[in-house]
Amino acid sequence: MSNLNIYVVGAGIVGLTTALELKKDFRNASIIVIADSFYKDTTSYVAAGIFRPTSGDFGKSEEITRKWICDSYSYWETLRRSREADLAGVKEISGYIFSRRYPHIVRNKYIEKLVPIYRQASEDELKLCTGDWKYGSYFSTILTDPARYLKWVHQQIENMDVHIKEKKIDSFSDVSGKCDVVVNCTGLGAKILCEDSSIVALRGQVSKVTAPWIKNFFYGDYDTYIIPGFDSVTLGGCRQYESYDTRFSRYDYLSIREKCEKMIPSLKQAALIEHRVGLRPHRIPVRVEIEKKIVNGMKLNIVHNYGHGGYGVTTCPGTSLNAVQLVKQVLLEKNKL
Ligand SMILES: Cc1cc2nc3c(=O)[nH]c(=O)nc-3n(C[C@H](O)[C@H](O)[C@H](O)COP(=O)(O)OP(=O)(O)OC[C@H]3O[C@@H](n4cnc5c(N)ncnc54)[C@H](O)[C@@H]3O)c2cc1C
Known part of the structure; x- marks a missing residue:
């Protein structure tokens, strides 16, 4: 197994978590993470x-979806209970999801039986936020601060001798012939790299504010959310289909603030930190699947893990574990294991 070469393309949460899980299973393999950002x-x-x-x-x-969700929850919960939790930015959080219009919005078949608490909000709780909230649920779950986790997981894989390289892959011919398998975790980059028209951008914008008095998360209709993190509170949001503009929009900001402040008026006092x-x-x-591609006359084994x-x-932990299984399958077929 010592001469195994695995490339992971992408250094977002999917690529770095996949690299970590790969390295746990293939200790002696040479693993290289390649990404342009x-x-x-x-x-x-x-x-x-x-x-x-x-x-x-x-x-x-439904079976695959449930498996990914259960494996992911178990990954985050294990990290949350570990000594690394604070450094990795993982903690427990609880809060409410409210809707004025539809009862199904406040239910979630995937996590109702998974998280420690998931229950209907009481009449009193429906009045916690301004607005005539008709339906509501209270639940506890896990929060991961990506700013902390990305740093933590980067450090973990570097400590395990995973090499990290800054480079743009213009096509799979850039990597063919150099590795046994390439794991594609390029997120939206797969649109061009894989010529995959079924992946589209859903543009989002959030604002980070200082509001230490907010201890629970709150979700309302029309993509309204208030989520306390480690160092700030996130106010959101929007979901703009097929919008590829990564510039800050003042209109989105004003609409986000208005929606959140309507739910919790004390947020008017929250100082702005930054927009993302x-x-x-x-x-x-x-x-999440294997593709065998002929590139420059050679067979290239690709394991895809994108489109989250x-x-x-x-x-991502669940799909990454699935991707590791697919890597094993490819290596077994190649008689490399
Ligand atoms: C406003 C907002 C709020 C969100 N909130 C939540 C939330 O609360 N909970 C949740 O679960 N999710 C949330 N998400 C979704 C989550 O952020 C994404 O699903 C996740 O970040 C996708 O990760 P990724 O690693 O696939 O992509 P990315 O983070 O985009 O990483 C892709 C990587 O691939 C690399 N890459 C791409 N193409 C190439 C190429 N050709 N060559 C080399 N490298 C390449 C890039 O450089 C990058 O390193 C939110 C997203 C937004 C926008």
């Missing part, structure tokens, strides 16, 4: 970081 320049850095999957299927089946904009790599289903949309923090 890191840390603050990734979508991952923008995420609010809450563990809250969509209630729809985003894997090829990111393009969620939206694809249904998230692509607005749920990459929530789901």
Whole structure:
């Protein structure tokens, strides 16, 4: 196994978590992470970081979706209970999801039985926020601060001798012939790299503010969310389909502030720290599969792991573990294991 060469393309939360899981299983393999942007320049850095999957299927089946979610929860929960939790930016959080219009919005079949608490909000709790909230749930879950986690996981893999290289891959011919398998964690970059028209950007913008009195998260209708993190509170948000503009929009900011301050008027006093904009790599289903491609006359084994949309923090450990299994399958077929 010592002469195994594995490339991971992408250094967002998906690529770095995949590299960590690969290195845990293939201790003696040479693993190289290649990416053209890191840390603050990734979508991952923008995420609010809450563990809250969509209630729809985003894997090829309900069974696969459930497995990814359970594996992910177990990964984050193990990290949360470890001594590394603070450094890795992982903690428990609880709060509310409210809706004026639809009861199904406040339910989530995937996490209702997974997290320690998931219950209907009481009549009194429905009055916690301004607005005529009709339906609500209270639940506890996990929050991961991507600014801390990306740093932590980068350090972990470097300590384990994973090499990290800054480079843009223009096509898979850049890596063919150099490795046994390449794991593609390029997020929205896969649109061009894989000529995959089924992945689209869902533009998002959030503002970080100082509001230490906010202890719980709150979700309301029309993509309104208030999520306390480690060093600030995240106010959001928006989801703009097929919008590729990563510049800050003042209009989005004003609308976000208005929505959040309507729910919690004390937020008018919250000082602004910064804005973040990111393009969620939206694809249904998230692509986790093997592709065998002929590149420059040679067979290249690719394991894809991209298209996590607005749920990459929530789901990346689960899809990464799945990707590691697929890497094993490829290596077994090549008689490399
Ligand atoms: C406003 C907002 C809020 C969010 N909140 C949450 C949340 O609360 N919970 C949650 O679970 N998710 C949330 N998300 C979603 C989450 O951020 C994404 O799902 C996740 O970051 C996707 O990670 P990724 O690693 O696939 O992509 P990225 O972070 O974009 O990383 C992609 C990597 O691939 C590299 N790359 C791409 N193409 C190439 C190439 N050709 N050559 C070399 N390198 C390449 C890039 O340089 C980069 O390193 C949010 C997103 C936004 C925008």
